[in-house]
Amino acid sequence: MKTLIVYATKNGGTAEIARQIGDKLEGATLHNLKDEAPNPADFDAVIIGSSIYAGKIRKEAAHFIADNLETLYTKRVGLFICGLKESQSYWQDNFPPRLLAHCKSGKFLGCYYDPKKTGFFDRFVVRAVGKIKTNYNGFDAAKAVELVEAVKNA
Numbered sequence: 001m002k003t004l005i006v007y008a009t010k011n012g013g014t015a016e017i018a019r020q021i022g023d024k025l026e027g028a029t030l031h032n033l034k035d036e037a038p039n040p041a042d043f044d045a046v047i048i049g050s051s052i053y054a055g056k057i058r059k060e061a062a063h064f065i066a067d068n069l070e071t072l073y074t075k076r077v078g079l080f081i082c083g084l085k086e087s088q089s090y091w092q093d094n095f096p097p098r099l100l101a102h103c104k105s106g107k108f109l110g111c112y113y114d115p116k117k118t119g120f121f122d123r124f125v126v127r128a129v130g131k132i133k134t135n136y137n138g139f140d141a142a143k144a145v146e147l148v149e150a151v152k153n154a
C-alpha cells in the first residue's frame with residue numbers, strides 16, 4: 001500500500017508524531033505541508049494530521065483538504081489532530097462532514113510540547129491554560145496504532 005502522510009505543525013510536535021506514524025507504515029511518504037504537497041492521486045492511502053490552535057487546524061492542512069477533496073474520497077483516508085485537550089467540536093468545525101464519514105479513522109492523538117521550541121506567546125498560553133511549564137509528552141501511541149491499523153485494514 002502506497003501511503004502519503006501529510007502534516008501541518010507550528011512548533012514541531014506534530015512532525016514528531018507524524019514521523020512515528022510513518023515508522024509503522026513501511027515505505028510511507030512523509031511530508032510537511034509548509035512545502036508544496038505531493039499529489040494524493042499517486043497514493044492508495046492518505047493520512048492527514050494537524051496541530052490545533054484555538055479550536056482550528058492549521059491553514060496548510062485545511063487548504064490541502066479543500067484542494068484535494070474529490071481525490072481524497074477515492075482514497076483510504078486517516079485523520080489525526082494533535083493538541084492538549086480533546087473536544088468533539090474540533091472534528092465538525094474543521095473537516096467536511098463527507099470526509100469525516102469517508103475516513104477510516106480520525107483520532108485525537110494528544111501532543112508533544114517542548115517550551116524550548118516554542119515562541120513567547122505560545123509558551124505563555126500553554127503555561128496559563130494548560131498549566132504546562134516543561135517538556136510534556138501527551139502523545140497517545142496506542143491511538144496512533146489504531147489509526148494506522150484502520151487505514152491499513154480498510
Ligand SMILES: Cc1cc2nc3c(=O)[nH]c(=O)nc-3n(C[C@H](O)[C@H](O)[C@H](O)COP(=O)(O)O)c2cc1C
Binds near residue numbers: 010011013125
Ligand atoms: C495559542 C495556543 C492555542 C492552542 N489551542 C489549543 C486548542 O484549542 N486545543 C488543544 O487541544 N490544544 C491547543 N493548544 C495546544 C497545541 O495544540 C499543542 O501544543 C500542539 O501539540 C502544538 O503542535 P505543533 O508543535 O505541531 O504546532 C494550543 C496551544 C497554543 C500555544
